[in-house]
Amino acid sequence: MSLFSLRGFGVSYRDRGGLHPALQAIDLDIAAGRHLVLLGESGSGKSTLALALAGLLPRNAEASGSLARPGFAAPPRLGRDIGMVFQDPGGSLDPLMRVGEQIAEARHVNRGGDWREVSERAETWLERVAIPDPRVSARKYPHQFSGGQKQRIALAAALVSEPSALIADEPTSALDTISQHAILGLLKEIAGERGLTLVFVTHDIALASGIADDVAVLYQGRLVEAGPAARVFSAPSHPYTAALLATRLDLDSVRPTRFAEIDPRDFSVRVPGGRHG
Numbered sequence: 001m002s003l004f005s006l007r008g009f010g011v012s013y014r015d016r017g018g019l020h021p022a023l024q025a026i027d028l029d030i031a032a033g034r035h036l037v038l039l040g041e042s043g044s045g046k047s048t049l050a051l052a053l054a055g056l057l058p059r060n061a062e063a064s065g066s067l068a069r070p071g072f073a074a075p076p077r078l079g080r081d082i083g084m085v086f087q088d089p090g091g092s093l094d095p096l097m098r099v100g101e102q103i104a105e106a107r108h109v110n111r112g113g114d115w116r117e118v119s120e121r122a123e124t125w126l127e128r129v130a131i132p133d134p135r136v137s138a139r140k141y142p143h144q145f146s147g148g149q150k151q152r153i154a155l156a157a158a159l160v161s162e163p164s165a166l167i168a169d170e171p172t173s174a175l176d177t178i179s180q181h182a183i184l185g186l187l188k189e190i191a192g193e194r195g196l197t198l199v200f201v202t203h204d205i206a207l208a209s210g211i212a213d214d215v216a217v218l219y220q221g222r223l224v225e226a227g228p229a230a231r232v233f234s235a236p237s238h239p240y241t242a243a244l245l246a247t248r249l250d251l252d253s254v255r256p257t258r259f260a261e262i263d264p265r266d267f268s269v270r271v272p273g274g275r276h277g
C-alpha cells in the first residue's frame, strides 16, 4: 500500500518575474513502512517535494498533477499523522518553553490526554531519544542543549503523537559527523520499531546509503531515478546517478556544472510499484 502516490506532479514558485518550475512530472509511490531517501544536489527540488508531501508548500507555490495519500485512513493531519523535522531544530522548538512542555503539548494537541499523562509521555520520549536525565531535562529550555540534543528533542516532539510518516528534511546536515551518524542510527531504530514510513532528504550519498530502503534521485526538478537502494547504488540506470556515484562526493561539494551535459529528460524513469515499475 502506498502512503503517498504522485502522478505528473509539479510545483512552480511564483515571483514578480513569473512562474519558476521547481519540480516537474514527478511519478512516485512511497510504500508504507519503507525508508525513502530523496537524494539530490542543492536546488534539485528535494525540500519542495518534502514540503508538498507534508502539505506545507508556501503560498507562492503552485502545484499541478496529483499528489494522493491513499495509505491514510482519513485525510492526514500534519503533526498527528505526518511528523516533520527540519535541518534547524531551533526552527521547530520554542526558545521560551521548557522542552518537556513542548513535547507534552504536541501530544495533547494531536491526541488529547490529561497533562499528567502527556508529561509522562514527554519524559519517556526524551529517554527514548537518549537525552540524559529525562526528568530534569524536561524542565530545561532549548538553549541549554547542544545542537545534536536539540535535534533529538525535535525528533521526540515530532514522534510523540505517533504519526504514520516522518518527513526529515536534512535533519543532520547542521551537525558534526559523529552526531549525524548517532541521529541517523536512532532514527533508523525508531522507524524500524514503529513501522514508520520515513522520507529522508539529503545531499549526502553516504548518509543516504546508511538509511535508505529506497532512493529517489532528483536532478533539476525531475525525478531521474527511483528504486530499491541496493539496486540504485549498485546498478544505477540513469547517467546522472551513475555520475553521482562515481564522484563518491557529498553533493554539496559538487559543482553544478559538472553534470551540465546530462539532460534529466533523456531517460524514462522506473518507479517501484508505479505505472513504470
Ligand SMILES: Nc1ncnc2c1ncn2[C@@H]1O[C@H](COP(=O)(O)OP(=O)(O)OP(=O)(O)O)[C@@H](O)[C@H]1O
Pocket (backbone or CB within 6 Å): 013, 014, 015, 021, 022, 040, 041, 042, 043, 044, 045, 046, 047, 048, 049, 058, 060, 203
Ligand atoms: N519559497 C520559494 N520561493 C521561490 N522559489 C523557491 C522557494 N523555495 C525554493 N525555491 C526554488 O525552487 C528550487 C528548488 O528548491 P528546493 O529548496 O526545493 O531544492 P533543494 O534540493 O531542497 O535545495 P537545498 O538542498 O539547497 O535546500 C530552487 O530553484 C529554489 O530557489
